Amino acid sequence: MSIRTYYDVLGVSQEASPEEITNAKNALAKIYHPDANVQNHIDTTTDMQEILEAYQVLSNPEKRRAYDKTLNGRSTRVFRTFTVGEPDETEESFSFVTCWNAAAKLQDTVKKSSWLLSSVSKQKSLSEKILEKFGKNSRLEKELQAQLDELCQQALEYISILKDSEIPMDYWNPEAMNWVLVHWGQNQNANYLTLFAQYDAHVNRDKSGTERLRLRSQNRQFHHNLKKLLSYAL
Secondary structure: OOOOOHHHHHOOOOOOOHHHHHHHHHHHHHHHOHHHHHHHOOOOHHHHHHHHHHHHHHOOHHHHHHHHHHHHOOOOOOOOOOOOOOOOOOOOOOOHHHHHHHHHHHHHHHHHHHHHHHHHHHHOOHHHHHHHHOOOOOHHHHHHHHHHHHHHHHHHHHHHHHHHOOOOHHHOOHHHHHHHHHHHHHOOOOOHHHHHHHHHHHHHHHOOHHHHHHHHHHHHHHHHHHHHHHOOOO
């Protein structure tokens, strides 16, 4: 039986920094806060309690050290089942939160690259534009390449997580990932790939034609910006 830890709940690694833990908690709280889901008739109170409980332990250095010791000793608190004992070594623990985190970070990385490209374009001086015209790299261009390469490597890391989880690219947007995250949280035994099919049905049934066009437009723009970022890989 796979063991779900506090780290799984927040979707972070055991080596996560305090900042990463806080950011994960804040992001998940926006999705799982009961007030944000009441209109969809989904009770996420238990999920929110789990998130806050995990954060309370992992944000406290002393509590976190003690908790890590229980993990290393293979005796740990397990959410929902509260099972204590040896995990099945042949079964890996999985949390959809990890995929959700990867998609959110990928979106943020692509936004940063788009902003960077737009900002640098506005800052280029006439002399730099002349050098660029003759195929010579200016200092600004070299700095841009270095920053874009770093962002590109980050993007590839997040893409790898999503592809390994077999999540199609069309679902790497916040709306789809948030919808699946909430419903997966209600039943973590559910196949999250099946939930994406249910999300499609939800969009076709509950979204207006204008909203569907907006989602498709956002997806196209994201795919375009991601492709542009990946083209800068060294």
